[in-house]
Amino acid sequence: MDDWLIYRGQGQPDPERIGRLPDPPRWRRFSGEPLPIEAPPIDHSSTRRLGTRAPLPIQDDEALQLINAALYLRRPLLVTGEPGSGKSTLAHAVAHELGLGRVLQWPIVSRSELRDGLYAYDAIGRLHDAQLSRERDPRHEGESEDGGGIGRYIRLGPLGTALLPGGRPRVLLIDELDKSDIDLPNDLLNVLEEGEFRIPELERIADRPGQRTVHVLDE
Known part of the structure; x- marks a missing residue:
């Protein structure tokens, strides 16, 4: 049965x-080819909660079924409970x-x-770097019209990173x-339902030469 x-x-x-999961339901399939990215290994945040030994097995069969149903359906899981009951630890x-x-x-x-x-878009940092470039070379007029380098000032947040079409899913803990x-x-529900979001700063330069692809930082 298990x-x-x-x-x-x-x-x-x-x-x-995780590779044994069947294809997602038709209404949870999104466009986008898997990116060749790998998630960083678990860090001290997980080891601090889980310890150096294997966590104790979950004894609640209903909780296990709900977690696995969320995995099969590619749906978020809302976990409630008293403080200290292990809600955050479950994600880890x-x-x-x-x-x-x-x-x-x-x-x-x-x-x-x-x-x-x-x-997050660091417009101040981008402006500051452009000013430094002009100070070093007065003939320099800042970034070219193709918006080159804008990706260095855009960093995806935890939700934005989780929505990337990677080869393996990521666990996102939205706490409190x-x-x-x-x-x-x-x-939040609207973004999770659609599986996508817009970055206006990139949309404004999408029609410029050389902007078919912009590399940004992830979380």
Whole structure:
């Protein structure tokens, strides 16, 4: 009866098990070819929660079924419970057991907006670098019209990184969602449903020569 379980909650790493997932439902298939990127290995944030030994097995069969249903359906999972009950640790346990790399974490506060999780654009840093270039060479007029180098000033957030079409999924922990502004959950659900988002700073230069591809930083 447990053969269908991808995550078994036993704490023993089995990175090959995630490959046994069937294709996602038709309504959860998105465009985009897998990128040749690998997730960083788990870091101290996971080892601090899980310890050096294998975590204790999960005894709650209903919880296991819900976690695996979310994996099969490619749906987010809302975890509730008292403080200290292991809600955050669960995300790290899933990443550890299935070999999904470092957990992407987005801690929510009352001022958090959707864009905070998607990406950040350092316009001040870009302007500062352009000024330094002009000071070194007065003939230099800043960045060329093709917008070269803009990717150095755009960094994807944890949500934006999780949405990249990688070869393996990433675990994204959105912590303390109940502390958010009332609009954030709805905005978040829309992005998760569509599986994509826009970066206006790149859209403005998309029609310029040489801008078919822009490399940006990820989380």
